[in-house]
Amino acid sequence: MCSTTQPVQSRPLAAMSSFNPTDVPSSSQRIFAMSCLLPPAWRPRRERRWTFSQPWIRFPHVTGLPTLPGLEAFEAAARHGSFTRAADELHVSQSAISHRIKALETQLGCALFTRGARRVSLTEEGRALFASAREAFALLHEGVERIHATQQALTLSCSPSFAIRWLVPNLPDFARSCPEISVRLAADDRLTQPGREGIDACLRYGAGGYPDVSHTRLRVERIGPVCSPTLVDPTDLRKHTLLHDEVLRAHPGRVGWGRWLEAAGIEGVDAHRGPRFSHAHMALDAAQAGQGLALGRTSLVERDLADGRLVRPFSLELESGLSYWLLTPRGEPPPRVARFCDWLLRRMGA
Structure with a gap:
């Protein structure tokens, strides 16, 4: 059989005569020099870069499973039926959720959602994947929960105002009741869902x-004006500053100064004047410092009223449409969570 390989062509002597024995070529120069002895068809292209970042390199052992962030975004969006609510839950932007799901659809080669103006719905392929993803994440959460169950630590999420005004002052009593359980408190305004991000229970207003x-609702909250006992003639509201907190100010169940003044039959007082605070505990601190009157919720002022740091100049209190709620994952809670829930409900008198 005749070979089709072209004969190796030797390099001209003139090209070799310029070689200086004192020159030490680099490794890349040596490789290129050796490649010049090969037939042209066999010579590698110099511009090619053999790195593992090249998109055209494929490894046969890769299974092609989607990334965890993509599956997490898909599962949350499928469960809520909304990219926006999924973004809120995962604390990312809506565009990030959209990009992750689009990448997942591209990888799978099919559409997982039917996009609507205000809501998304699952396609047939999406429903099939959601069933598997939901089961997989449930198993993951169960595995993580088993690890947490071996550690007697309780992670709570609540608002800064509730933490400062009620929970932290009462934690010593919980420590005496359950000394083997250590508490980790995450006080912020994020709407963290219990059972995610290591959160065992949430306290929400x-x-x-x-x-x-x-x-579970912890108690009925009643709202009324409070002030420092040093405030002179606090019942004449025209002489004093009204302090406002901005918590859920647009909610119809909220009791603000306008609603309370109307119920009390007090006229000639501008319900909108006075400074505004992002959190209730800030308005109460200002009232305690003698800066004016604030509307106090039962749970946030009862300790200061009992200790005489605050007083109620009016007897009228209105029942609020808003309350503090204890949130836990569905199902049977771990023992440490169950013990905290029992203690909290007893302590707040629910």
Whole structure:
């Protein structure tokens, strides 16, 4: 059989005569020099870079499973039926959720959602993947929960105002009741869902109706003016500053100064004047410092009223449409969570 390989062509002597024995070529120069002895068809292209970052390199052992962030975004969006609510839950932007899901659809080669103007719905392929993803994430959460169950640590999420005004002052009593359970408190305004991000239970101020979790109202909150005992003639509201907090100010169940003044039959007082604070505890601190009167919730002022740091100049209190709620994952809670819930409900007199 005749070979089709072209004969190796030797280099001209003139090209070799310029070689200086004192020159030490680099490794890349040596490789290129050796490649010049090969037939042209066999010579590699110099511009090619053999790196593992090249998109055209494929490894046969890669299974092609989607990334965890992509599956997490898909599962949250499928469960809520909304990219926006999924973004809120995962604390990322809506565009990030959209990009992750689009990349997942591209990888799978099919559409997972039917996009609508205000809501998305699952396609047939999306429903199939959601069933598997939901089961997989449930198993992951169960595995993580088993690890947490071996550690007697309780992670709570609540608002800064509730933490400062009620929970932290009462934690010593919980420590005496359950000394083997250590508490980690995450006080912020994020709507973290219990059972995610390592959060065992949440304490939230609102109207209730929290989906996908077990929720229990802790007590009925009553609202009334409070001030420092040093404030002179506090019943004449025209002489004093009204202090406002901005928590859920647009909610119809909220009791603000306008609603309270109307119920009290007090006229000639501008319900909108006075400084505004992002958190309730800030308005109460200002009232305690003698800067004016604030509307105080039962849970946030009862300790200061009992200790004489605050007083109620009026007897009228209105029942609020908002309350503090205890949120836990659905199902049987771990023992440490169950013990905290029992203690909290007893302590708040629910």
